[in-house]
Amino acid sequence: MQLSRTQIIEKLKEILISADERNGALAARAEESASLRGDFGFSSVNMLYLVIAIEESFGIEFDDVSMSDFETLGDVVDYIAGKLG
């Protein structure tokens, strides 16, 4: 599946909002520098949700990485783009 960076972000927004509706405003701005823990306030459980939902939605599989390796939304987009590319 080939997706542009914009398409990846759009799909990611859906997941962020499904994880928590209150992410809507922040996700809508799609600032790649937004911190997952600091700005989105994700706990370890939220992070797990994010990984599983990304795998389901994008049809990719995360390597043996820790979610703490992802600081920002942009880091996640980079990772997905790398996997899809």
Added chain:
Amino acid sequence: MQTPGREIFRKYTTEETFELIKEYDTVAQMWAHCAENYADRTAIIDEGTEYSFARLDADVSRFRSAVAAALPGLTGARIGIFAPNSYDFVKAFLAVTTLGHTAVVLPPQLPPPAVAGCAAKFGLKALVCYPGPAAESVGCPCVDISSLPDAPTPAAECRAETPCVIMMTGGTTGKSKGALLSNGAVLQGTVNGCYGYRDVFGQRYLLILPLSHVFGLIRNLMTSLYTGSTLIVCRNNKDMFKDIAVYKPTILVMVPALAEMALMLSKKFGRNMLGDSLKYIICGAAAVSPYLVSEYHKLGVALFPGYGLTESANLVSGNPEMMIRPESVGLMYPHQEYKVVDGELWLRGANMLLDYVGEPEAAYTPDGWFRTGDLVRFDEDGFLYIVGRIKEIIVLSNGENVSPAEVEAHFNAVSLIQDSQVFEDVAENGAHILALEVVPRVTEIAGLAPEEAGRRIMEALQKVNKELPAYQQVQRITIRQSDFERTPSMKIVRYKKCN
């Protein structure tokens, strides 16, 4: 008071199953029974490899040789086990304990200096681990957990009171302590996990919880082995749903936060992510919302809220099938004595710890009671309810004592609320006030505009608040934009704003 005997659980299963639930004094006795009776069954599945009970027994016997070689002539030594959830962990735990040594289970996320610190604090004579930085710096002999000498070594003689394992307490509200559990306590906790439901033996368990947590070690691993069930090791929690799809577990042992997440994912993707084979979720280690019980019931899964402590070899009480009371943590398991002193549950019995290790304070009162720190009540049928924790009690300036958990339970009953925290805070004018923060339940506010969701939540909370006694009413309500900070076992970290 003595807890009711095991007979009260007879009616929740078949006669045949109930009679199969036997009590053993030691891990060695239990394991000998499992190895003999379930030899051809699959005990463990790890990274796609299936290990039968007979294979595991043979490997345990061979690994005993590795441990014995590292500690020639020594009995009753404390031996650290430092490894992630794996077949090797199971093999090492059974080998160490059936040799009569005490397994000191170290959380696998500990950095090497902390492992060395534990080795000194607990007086480890050896550390069982994979080769690496921890092994190099620990300062005692190390045994490679993956080693398998050719020659077997038989199990040693143990008794119920022989120390079996040191487990770290959660440390949600204080520092973590090492609780020393005897063989008898571990076995009592293991057997307690069999009471109250129909399908007990020959099940399929998925191991999601860390084995360094008593809920993972005893309720997940030990009860699985005891019942001749298959334990599937989930190496990474992100793979739990893939493992579920492949291995079709029938029982999951989970903390509420994971059960809630699985529910959210099932709703998002429009299918039951936990699979059609799942019958039971054993849920505990934190307060279980009644909402989870009712939502899982709709999926055809019985979710049992239960209660336990590291110090009680995990299981103190559990809900029986067909009689689940969602707000309760169930009926007390057998062989415990209890009393309620000023609202606090005090325990003693076969499942209780021997003592803390390396701590200045004793675990027991001079007359032998363990004070749980949990404030409880019982209903007329003997079901137990947790209403708060003593250490969390807030003493207001007017002298009133407020149990945050008791107040939170009222707010948590609102379906729009997933989690809440009541705490003492300081207002702008310096006055101490009771404050509430809530995390909305995403699935319940889905589709609502943020303002509308906020309005509904606030209305519901205000309504609950007005119905509370005046001293329990909160003066400030905040709807959080994110989850609370959580401990490694996913419990909420409590605020301490006014200490």
